Amino acid sequence: MNAAVFDAQEFRKALGAFATGVTIITTSGADGAPVGLTANSFNSVSLDPPMVLWSLANSAASLGTFRRAEYWAVHVLASDQEELSARFARRGIDKFAGLEYDAGRGGIPLLRGCMARFVCRTASQYEGGDHLIFVGEVLDFDRSEAAPLVFHAGRYAHATHRDSQATRPREAALAGSFSEDFLGYLLGRSHFAFFGQLRDSLEREGLNDMEFYVLSTLSLQPILSDEELARGLPGIAEERWQQALDSLVMRGFAHTRQRDGVAYELSERGRRCALRLISQAKALESKVLERFDAGEAAALKSLLGRLLGAIDEGADAIWKPR
Amino acid sequence: MNAAVFDAQEFRKALGAFATGVTIITTSGADGAPVGLTANSFNSVSLDPPMVLWSLANSAASLGTFRRAEYWAVHVLASDQEELSARFARRGIDKFAGLEYDAGRGGIPLLRGCMARFVCRTASQYEGGDHLIFVGEVLDFDRSEAAPLVFHAGRYAHATHRDSQATRPREAALAGSFSEDFLGYLLGRSHFAFFGQLRDSLEREGLNDMEFYVLSTLSLQPILSDEELARGLPGIAEERWQQALDSLVMRGFAHTRQRDGVAYELSERGRRCALRLISQAKALESKVLERFDAGEAAALKSLLGRLLGAIDEGADAIWKPR
Structure with missing residues (x-):
């Protein structure tokens, strides 16, 4: 100009x-x-x-x-x-x-x-x-x-420091395959690795990963309807989370309530279990985030939050069966 | 000073x-x-x-x-x-x-x-x-x-823009519970939401989430030993990935090879299936990352990569059974 x-x-x-x-x-x-x-x-x-x-x-x-x-x-x-x-x-x-x-x-x-x-x-x-x-x-x-x-x-x-050459991801062996730089791979591996650190605690509570995930979601609100739960667990096949939910109810971690249809809430036992696991998970989060400065930790969370927004909103249409 | x-x-x-x-x-x-x-x-x-x-x-x-x-x-x-x-x-x-x-x-x-x-x-x-x-x-x-x-x-x-007030996460109802700002929750939800978009494609290939995750991991290297696979799937209970791996082998997506013990490689069928799913997953990644600028997408991947490093390396010791 x-x-x-x-x-x-x-x-x-x-x-x-x-x-x-x-x-x-x-x-x-x-x-x-x-x-x-x-x-x-x-x-x-x-x-x-x-x-x-x-x-x-x-x-x-x-x-x-x-x-x-x-x-x-x-x-x-x-x-x-x-x-x-x-x-x-x-x-x-x-x-x-x-x-x-x-x-x-x-x-x-x-x-x-x-x-x-x-x-x-x-x-x-x-x-x-x-x-x-x-x-x-x-x-x-x-x-x-x-x-x-x-x-x-x-x-x-926020400012987040760049990778040095040494920490850049390796390329995959199979041409056209995922590399370690692929977002889906990074998300899956981060998720599994993070919850893997909690595995012993989960086993002591007698919970598997999906049960813990549903338990955590129930702790977000005092009471959740079927539809609210489904919205809170996007991307998980309904039978998978329903099975986990049934198991939580059967073992007394949660119970059903009538509220314009079926709704769920944590029991006292479920609440106490959630608090124990959550305090361990928060300690793990703090430990892991020690490696980041405050701005970077905030940036990571903010970017994941926006990623969720982008997935929930836009991507749906192109992935329906053709 | x-x-x-x-x-x-x-x-x-x-x-x-x-x-x-x-x-x-x-x-x-x-x-x-x-x-x-x-x-x-x-x-x-x-x-x-x-x-x-x-x-x-x-x-x-x-x-x-x-x-x-x-x-x-x-x-x-x-x-x-x-x-x-x-x-x-x-x-x-x-x-x-x-x-x-x-x-x-x-x-x-x-x-x-x-x-x-x-x-x-x-x-x-x-x-x-x-x-x-x-x-x-x-x-x-x-x-x-x-x-x-x-x-x-x-x-x-990298510079990544901050959340506006409107997009900041809600606080959880249960005091001391996870909020939507908790890293473990964000990782789980992002991972599930991302792979949820691929669910229809996976069903057409007859694969569940864990089978797809193991298939993707096998595509990182031409041939992987038991131990290499375990290292590539941290945080996942061995029986879960072994079950998925056995199912992949049984259905001809992968086969075993002798190489100082048991090792695995993708079959031609597995390779073709992986390439189909991977190209869909990459299209999904591109679609989702359109919502970010180039620096932010790089920042997200870089932060997830460092997160993995932090989890793999440091957190282990404090989470062993007591």
Whole structure:
């Protein structure tokens, strides 16, 4: 697109192609009042001396305060600080209300729980079109291990690290066959491997995999009708889950209730058994997810959730018998 | 950390907490030779006039060329351009060798296949410690829909969009129970839902889920011993997969071979059946993954792969019978 026919919205979209972290930049006014705003125009500039930069619209209400400020602080936000980002992006509210923060050099507010913080002294202010570029010398900084909040294409995002070459999946021997990179294979193997770790516990409770799966599904709601159960167990042949359900009822883990037709609920025994297994399964989940950072664990769950949405909704039509 | 005891490596790590996209910046020398380098110090500055900035080390070999350049181009890299990023980050090689590119204003090289490109005329060059800050007015730009290449904490990353509030999982009714956010539940449900879409095809081939899973595993290698099969089917009770395997052998989908003990391979019939089902499963995979961008699909597979690694390796010890 040529600048002669420059479309501001298209230009914004093109800029949005560049992913960034999210920062909150704070300072304090002449009256000592804390000032802050969300910005993703931050970047590093220099290592020696240590310097960073960011830019602020000439039209921003806080421009005057930052222009006159000797010190300001950049807070790089962590994955769990999306709400803080939204709060400091809003106008006309007291952004610091109810927030705990510390006082840094010159009394500037320092927020807590961030991935990294840089306390800076203004080194230069440069013109940049409708923005002013602030270059600061970094006087202090700190950092903590956390997952980052990411902004891309106008939305918040998670960052997940890529595989190194060493951990990439092997190709299959049979041409045209599944490889270990095939999604269906990964789903099946992850599922079996995960529940395989619970096998001994299940055996002690006298449950097989399908019975445990139906038991878990029953624990999602106090009482479930036949149809609700079927919707909660998509992709499983009805006779398979019915058989497991009958076995649970017969052995007193669940019982039937009348509610516009047949419905099921866990018995006290079933509830206690579910709680025991669930606490073990949750411990296993925590153990396994230790290998991921918080953002990656959230990304995995979010992607699986969207995968479910995609399977339930769209794929049905093409797989009916022809 | 105070600047008085400034540790350069710690400072780099703190800067790395801020996630960025990855760009390649190009220009051409007085002799017309193309010049380019990988940079993540890019950011937007101004909308009206449209301006962007980036910074370059004073020690960079190409500093003189960029200082004198009237035009330069910023290429925002897509998820599949990690190799291009690595190539332009290297020194002492001909970065443009064998690369197809177009000539932009002033003959500057424009690379292909990028997420976004900005052709700029230098507006200002500002001092920034050991770097020079280039501010450019954007003359042309273009953009394509793609997943971004992301850099965070010194490594390449994928960006995956977050759930909106509307799609966040419901909490379970039973306190302490699984919620729909529980990983084991998501894995089970995704696996069942995915294979449920293949149920009609499996029934036409006369296979149940476990027989199909064993058949797929046999297709990974030309011939598999008992132990190799067991390793390939972790988390599944031996009698379950043995029963499926026996049924496959009995019906001529696979046969046994002697190879230091019992081993198995697909028969011609099994191979043809596997190929039919696999092509359907791959079509289903493509259909489902249409809902994700390329980076997200890769992220999902990569996270599942790492999950498997974590389960296989670490979790075993804590789940043995007590």
